[in-house]
Amino acid sequence: MGDLAGNAALVKASAAQATAAGAHVVVFPEMVSTGYPVEDLALRPSFQVASKSAILALAKELDHEIVSIVGYLDQVDGQPQNMVAVISGGEIKARYAKCHLPNYGVFDEYRNFKAGNSTLVVRIHGIDVGIAICEDLWIDGGITSQLAARNPGLVIVPNGSPYERNKDDVRLALVTKRAREAKAPLAYVNMTGGQDDLVFDGDSIVVDKSGSVIARAPQFEDGVMLVDIDVEPATSIPDVVISESPVVLEKTLTPGIAHRLGDEEEIWNAIVVGLRDYVTKNGFTSVLVGLSGGIDSALVAALAVDALGPDRVHGVGMPSKYSSEHSLADAEQIAKNTGLGFRVVEIQSMVDAFRKQVDLTGLAEENLQARVRGTTLMGISNQHGHLVLATGNKSELACGYSTLYGDAVGGYAPIKDIYKTDVWALSRWRNSVARAVGEMPPIPENSITKEPSAELRPDQKDSDSLPEYEILDKVLMAYVDDDMGHDELIAAGFDKDLVIRVIGMVDKAEYKRRQYPPGTKVSKRAFGKDRRLPMTSKWREL
Numbered sequence: 001m002g003d004l005a006g007n008a009a010l011v012k013a014s015a016a017q018a019t020a021a022g023a024h025v026v027v028f029p030e031m032v033s034t035g036y037p038v039e040d041l042a043l044r045p046s047f048q049v050a051s052k053s054a055i056l057a058l059a060k061e062l063d064h065e066i067v068s069i070v071g072y073l074d075q076v077d078g079q080p081q082n083m084v085a086v087i088s089g090g091e092i093k094a095r096y097a098k099c100h101l102p103n104y105g106v107f108d109e110y111r112n113f114k115a116g117n118s119t120l121v122v123r124i125h126g127i128d129v130g131i132a133i134c135e136d137l138w139i140d141g142g143i144t145s146q147l148a149a150r151n152p153g154l155v156i157v158p159n160g161s162p163y164e165r166n167k168d169d170v171r172l173a174l175v176t177k178r179a180r181e182a183k184a185p186l187a188y189v190n191m192t193g194g195q196d197d198l199v200f201d202g203d204s205i206v207v208d209k210s211g212s213v214i215a216r217a218p219q220f221e222d223g224v225m226l227v228d229i230d231v232e233p234a235t236s237i238p239d240v241v242i243s244e245s246p247v248v249l250e251k252t253l254t255p256g257i258a259h260r261l262g263d264e265e266e267i268w269n270a271i272v273v274g275l276r277d278y279v280t281k282n283g284f285t286s287v288l289v290g291l292s293g294g295i296d297s298a299l300v301a302a303l304a305v306d307a308l309g310p311d312r313v314h315g316v317g318m319p320s321k322y323s324s325e326h327s328l329a330d331a332e333q334i335a336k337n338t339g340l341g342f343r344v345v346e347i348q349s350m351v352d353a354f355r356k357q358v359d360l361t362g363l364a365e366e367n368l369q370a371r372v373r374g375t376t377l378m379g380i381s382n383q384h385g386h387l388v389l390a391t392g393n394k395s396e397l398a399c400g401y402s403t404l405y406g407d408a409v410g411g412y413a414p415i416k417d418i419y420k421t422d423v424w425a426l427s428r429w430r431n432s433v434a435r436a437v438g439e440m441p442p443i444p445e446n447s448i449t450k451e452p453s454a455e456l457r458p459d460q461k462d463s464d465s466l467p468e469y470e471i472l473d474k475v476l477m478a479y480v481d482d483d484m485g486h487d488e489l490i491a492a493g494f495d496k497d498l499v500i501r502v503i504g505m506v507d508k509a510e511y512k513r514r515q516y517p518p519g520t521k522v523s524k525r526a527f528g529k530d531r532r533l534p535m536t537s538k539w540r541e542l
Contacts, residue, residue, distance in 0.1 A: 001035030001195055001281075002047070004054040008033065011070060012061060017224050019063045024125055024247060026068050026224075029191035029200075030134045030160035031082060033058065033072035036191060037160065037198070038080075048075035059087045067124050067242060069131065071158045084133060084158055086122050086240070094240040096120040098133040119146045121238045126246035127153045128236035130182070134159045137178055137188070148182040153235040155182050159190040163201040163270045164524050165263065171203065176211030184209050185229045192222050194277030197518040197529060199270045206255075218258040220269040228252040264429035267418065267522050268303070274520030275414050276307040279387060288386035290377050290407075291315040291342070292323075293330030295447045296415065297391040299427050301334055302442040303414050304389060310339035314386055317344045318373045320351060322458060326446060333444040347372045370406025378409055387411045390517050395420040397516060397527055398476050399466055399502070400509025408512070413519030417526045419476065420469040424448060467498060475502045481525045486541050503541050511535045 011028055018026040030036055034051050041047045051073040062068050067088045074083040074095065082098040120131045130152030136143035137157050147155060155178070161171065171188065179186040185208050191200040204217040206227045215227045233246045261269065279287060287308065289301045297315075304313045317331040328344065335342035350372045354360075360368055381388045390410030392402050394417055402408045415423060427448050431441035452462040452469070466472055475494055478484045479502065484492065489499045510533045518528070525531045 001038065002041065003035065004033065004050060007035060008054060008058045008061075011058060011068070014224050015062050015066060015068050018226070019066045021224075021226050023066060023226060025129070025156075026066055027156050027158060027187060027189045028068070028070045029189055030071040030084075030158045031073060032158075032191070033070060035195065036071075036200075037195070038073060042073060042080040045075070045078070048073060048080055051075075055085050055092070059085065059092050060090050062087055062090070064089050069156060069158065071133070071160075082133060084131060086120075086131070086242070088124075088242045093242055094120060094122050096131045096133065098136060119143060119150060120240075121147070121150055121152055121236050123234075123238035123241040123244065125243050126233040127231045128234065128238050129153065130155045130184070130236075132157045134161060137174060144178045145181065148184075150237075151235045152182060152184050153231045153233060154229065155179070155184050155186040157186065157188050159188060160200060161190050162198040163266075163522065165267065165522055172205060172213070175205050175207055179207045179209055179211045182209070184235075185214070185231060187227070187229070192220065192273075194274040194281070194520070196278070197274070197521050197526070199274035199277070199520055199522075201266075201270060201273075213257055215255040216257045219261055219266065220273050225256070226253055227255060264426055267422070268306075268426060268430065270522050271303050271414050271418075271520045272307045275303060275389075275412065278412055278518075279308060279312075282387075284385070284387040284411075286312045286314060286384070286386045287412075288314045288316065288377060288381055288384075288388050289340075289391065290373055290388075291317050291331035291334060292391075293317075293327035293444075293447060294450075294452060295423055295427060295443070296393055298330070298334045298443045298447040299423055299430075300389050300391045300414050301340060302338060302427075302430055305338045305340055305442065310341075313338070313340040314384075315340050315342045316377065316380065317342070318347045318376055319344070320348050320369050322369070326450070330444045330447045330450075334442065334447070337440050337444065338442045345376055347376060350376075367403045367406060370403035374403075374406045374409035381411075389414060390416070390519070392416060392516070393420050393423050394418055394480075394523075394527070395466075395469060395473055395476060397513055398480055398509070399472070399505040400512050401462070401466060402512060402516070404512060404515060408516055410517045413517040416516065416519035417522045419473040420452070421473045467502070471498070472502065475499065476506070479503060479506060480527075480531060481523055483525070507533060507541060 015026050033055055052075060055072045069084055069086055071084050074081045084096050085092045086094040122129050130147040132143045175186055175188045188205045190202050190204050192202040193200055201219045202217050202221060203219050204225060206215045207213055217225045287304050289297055291297050301315055315335055317328050319328050351369055354368060377388045388410040390408060390413035393415050396402050397416055427443045431443055434441040478489055486499060490496050513527045521529050
């Protein structure tokens with residue numbers, strides 16, 4: 001984000017690769033020049049001007065033999081516009097502004113500046129190429145319908161579409177539908193990489209006019225995909241003509257359709273890429289994880305090792321008088337299994353010293369242990385420059401089952417958007433992958449199978465405060481992800497008392513969620529990004 005020079009270099013290198021391979025057109029993702037989403041940087045005139053200057057400079061430096069379609073941020077009448085530039089011969093031949101800047105979901109930071117409803121068709125080597133941008137594709141009766149009326153020979157759609165579970169199936173269905181409507185092949189080109197709490201999974205798709213897949217790029221991988229497309233020349237009346245003469249290929253490429261990832265593999269890759277890019281793009285060299293021996297911290301540690309390598313991951317065990325023997329043993333085991341750095345800091349003397357000064361009992365005393373651990377982690381972070389990874393999952397965040405300034409401390413929270421049942425599923429999947437290739441499974445089996453516990457009092461179990469996770473997560477998915485209300489939940493078959501209990505916990509915990517670190521979004525309704533309740537409200541769903 002904001003690395004105009006670095007992004008221009010990336011565009012130039014990829015365009016050169018495409019030119020060397022004999023490509024006639026190279027298409028880059030939405031706003032590739034600036035990074036995406038730009039959020040309120042879009043409102044800053046200095047950034048708008050810098051983006052315009054960068055695209056003009058880039059146009060002069062790109063190879064003149066290829067037509068480059070590059071996404072960037074422009075400024076029209078003092079307002080920001082999400083645009084693509086069609087570049088050829090060292091200059092911008094045409095520009096197209098996105099018709100709709102959405103003000104919902106992951107884009108809710110945007111202001112809704114409308115750029116009009118005009119379409120753009122550019123003739124390239126005799127082929128009339130219609131251009132749309134990301135959201136244009138998703139709106140029935142929108143720009144793609146208007147393009148279809150102009151009978152393009154090819155439709156190109158640069159995208160910045162963030163990952164969500166099962167979104168690849170939705171994308172394919174939509175791309176297929178739009179190609180059939182346009183009666184033309186369609187190339188959907190998506191961004192890759194992490195940006196704050198979003199991760200872009202690539203999954204670029206090219207289909208023919210019937211909607212059949214010609215080529216599909218790998219998920220979560222950067223690269224240049226070369227595709228030959230059979231297109232009809234001179235099908236429309238273009239707005240801009242770059243070249244009239246059609247090209248005939250003597251030899252065509254064999255199209256490639258990348259292997260589709262399974263559910264757990266998709267989520268794992270999304271979190272790994274999101275974590276890696278957050279750490280590296282923000283200049284951190286290492287991360288720190290509080291290892292309790294439980295499944296959440298073990299999973300976070302394994303994800304961090306996959307993202308960064310064991311030399312950049314540091315764990316610390318912080319036992320108190322209530323910690324079981326297996327907790328420290330399991331923490332040591334994940335360090336041994338993965339090769340990450342590990343140390344032990346006994347916290348009981350710090351807890352006792354605090355209690356000598358402040359009289360705390362019951363829940364306040366329990367939370368003191370979590371807060372001493374949080375302070376210890378942040379102290380080590382300050383001393384050594386590690387980024388602290390919070391280890392809470394979505395089930396805990398939903399119900400407020402976390403301690404502010406305790407286990408909620410950190411700079412990034414990799415698993416904050418996956419439920420507890422997902423934590424178990426991902427852990428088992430990752431271990432099975434390791435076994436399949438003859439490697440040591442990273443996550444101790446005991447961390448997976450033992451009953452979850454915060455170990456803040458004798459014989460404490462999560463089930464003392466929460467319903468069993470297998471049941472709880474089903475209610476949370478319906479209430480949080482699907483926005484089902486009290487009556488709908490009961491009509492769906494959930495126990496009334498359970499519904500009342502869960503809704504009460506979720507609605508009361510909003511203030512905690514607002515103070516939780518950012519983390520990779522993998523669901524359609526991530527806390528803080530897509531789902532925000534008022535912290536002060538008299539409304540009760542019950």
